[in-house]
Amino acid sequence: MTSVLIAGATGLVGHHALLKALADPRIERVIAPTRRPLDPHPKLNNPVIDMSNLPKNADWWAVDNVICALGTTRKKAGSAEAFRVIDYDLQYEIALHTHHHGARNFALTSSIGANANSLFLYLRTKGELENSISRLPWQSLTILRPGTIIGSREDSRLNEKIISTALKLLSPIISKKYHGNHAEDIASTLLNSVLSGNSGLHILEADRIHK
Numbered sequence: 001m002t003s004v005l006i007a008g009a010t011g012l013v014g015h016h017a018l019l020k021a022l023a024d025p026r027i028e029r030v031i032a033p034t035r036r037p038l039d040p041h042p043k044l045n046n047p048v049i050d051m052s053n054l055p056k057n058a059d060w061w062a063v064d065n066v067i068c069a070l071g072t073t074r075k076k077a078g079s080a081e082a083f084r085v086i087d088y089d090l091q092y093e094i095a096l097h098t099h100h101h102g103a104r105n106f107a108l109t110s111s112i113g114a115n116a117n118s119l120f121l122y123l124r125t126k127g128e129l130e131n132s133i134s135r136l137p138w139q140s141l142t143i144l145r146p147g148t149i150i151g152s153r154e155d156s157r158l159n160e161k162i163i164s165t166a167l168k169l170l171s172p173i174i175s176k177k178y179h180g181n182h183a184e185d186i187a188s189t190l191l192n193s194v195l196s197g198n199s200g201l202h203i204l205e206a207d208r209i210h211k
């Protein structure tokens with residue numbers, strides 16, 4: 001029996017990961033810190049916290065496995081600096097706290113094209129986060145690099161709808177890597193990665209993200 005902390009459990013990917021973790025008999029305890037409350041569940045500990053001031057010594061950081069599916073966009077965050085606070089600082093801090101409290105296995109939702117040398121803020125920040133998290137000595141670290149994430153959102157984003165429709169139409173002629181990934185498949189891959197705990201660093205590009 002094991003425990004898993006899910007960061008971003010109110011999001012599209014994170015919510016699928018949460019439902020799968022709660023339903024999985026191998027998992028005894030699910031910790032999902034959020035800034036708005038989740039539906040209660042007997043297996044769930046849901047600290048509702050101020051993400052800009054993480055509690056360093058909370059006992060709930062002590063888990064075996066961590067899934068990170070947190071993130072924003074520059075538009076939502078309001079500036080490049082505010083975007084970096086969420087897409088780099090906050091996620092790295094979560095990695096540091098969980099690692100410090102004994103977590104062994106970590107799975108990160110990054111992005112297709114993540115690259116610390118990219119000229120694009122989004123891809124550069126994702127690449128920098130990948131590099132920083134990789135420097136921590138995990139037993140198992142899996143980095144997923146999905147393409148456009150497909151699934152239904154509360155706040156439907158027009159751009160993503162257009163991209164996912166275009167990807168569907170173009171799928172016979174473009175590489176599988178660019179077909180987009182279903183949120184549910186990403187969630188299953190995140191969960192399976194931490195539970196299998198295969199040692200070392202595993203980078204899964206979009207075409208290797210399956211149910």
Ligand SMILES: NC(=O)c1ccc[n+]([C@@H]2O[C@H](COP(=O)([O-])OP(=O)(O)OC[C@H]3O[C@@H](n4cnc5c(N)ncnc54)[C@H](OP(=O)(O)O)[C@@H]3O)[C@@H](O)[C@H]2O)c1
Nearest residue numbers: 008009010011012013051069070071072109111147148149
């Ligand atoms: N969307 C795509 O097509 C795409 C493609 C490739 C990679 N990705 C990456 O995949 C990951 C998951 O994507 P997703 O589409 O599932 O994300 P999502 O639905 O937008 O969910 C984002 C999660 O991050 C949390 N979050 C956002 N801003 C926050 C803030 N200021 N403070 C605290 N928490 C905050 C949200 O919490 P609230 O519910 O409280 O806002 C939510 O739990 C992200 O890292 C994203 O960059 C996305």
